Amino acid sequence: MNTHRPNKALQPTGLSLRSCPAAELWRYTAREVMDTRSQFAFLLLILAQAAHSVEEYAFRLYDVFAPARLITSLVSDDLATGFVIANAALVLFGLWCYIARVRVGHRSAGGWVWLWLLIEFVNGIGHPAIALMRSSYFPGVVMALVLLALSVYLAVRMSRNGSHQRAGYSDELQHGSCLSKPDADRLAETAYRS
Numbered sequence: 001m002n003t004h005r006p007n008k009a010l011q012p013t014g015l016s017l018r019s020c021p022a023a024e025l026w027r028y029t030a031r032e033v034m035d036t037r038s039q040f041a042f043l044l045l046i047l048a049q050a051a052h053s054v055e056e057y058a059f060r061l062y063d064v065f066a067p068a069r070l071i072t073s074l075v076s077d078d079l080a081t082g083f084v085i086a087n088a089a090l091v092l093f094g095l096w097c098y099i100a101r102v103r104v105g106h107r108s109a110g111g112w113v114w115l116w117l118l119i120e121f122v123n124g125i126g127h128p129a130i131a132l133m134r135s136s137y138f139p140g141v142v143m144a145l146v147l148l149a150l151s152v153y154l155a156v157r158m159s160r161n162g163s164h165q166r167a168g169y170s171d172e173l174q175h176g177s178c179l180s181k182p183d184a185d186r187l188a189e190t191a192y193r194s
Contacts, residue, residue, distance in 0.1 A: 034102060034109060035161060041154045042102050042113055045120055046094035048150055052123070052143035053087035059139035065130075113158060117151045124148025 034042070062068045062083045072082030094116065101109040127144030131137060 034105070034113070034158070038154060038157045038161060039098075039102050041150060041157065042116070043098050045116060045147070045150045045154060046091065046098055048143060048146045049094055049120065049123075050091045052140055052147055053091060055143045056140040057083055057087070059137075061139035064139060110158070113154070117155050117158070120147040120151040121155070124151055 056062075056068070057080070060080075062072045062079045068083065069079060071086055072079045074082070075085045076082035097109075097112045097116065100106065101112050123140075124144045124147040127138055127141040128148075131141045
């Protein structure tokens with residue numbers, strides 16, 4: 001007896017997936033969206049964040065930037081200790097995202113990567129902007145430029161890989177199956193969003 005249940009996310013398309021063998025092929029994962037280079041770029045982004053945190057600590061960001069002072073004071077009365085704990089937790093979270101989501105191709109990997117890209121893009125713009133406004137060095141500005149470059153590079157790769165995968169899988173679903181080209185395109189787009 002076949003107990004296969006179609007993905008609920010695919011139901012709004014109006015397709016009958018039980019009658020279509022092409023639906024069995026559908027396993028759209030983060031590994032398909034994130035090739036090895038993108039996964040490595042994400043790991044580099046997390047390692048660059050670790051180096052960025054070291055730069056911020058060495059030049060005492062928590063003494064010159066009120067938001068950093070506030071966050072670290074919530075963690076510890078000693079600002080230096082609070083800063084280390086907060087940044088260690090951030091980097092460990094990034095490593096968890098890489099090990100448990102990105103590297104293994106978990107279906108939530110794309111969301112975690114885009115969250116990190118947003119954080120690091122803002123970080124990469126914010127530090128240089130503050131340094132320019134102050135007309136002097138601002139703690140973390142050197143590694144912020146690396147974060148900016150890596151986040152833009154990875155965002156471009158993610159955008160390209162995602163659109164290529166949707167188009168490629170639409171063709172694969174249609175070829176030799178019961179799906180028309182418009183139905184295969186809708187199925188590919190719907191599954192990509194789920």
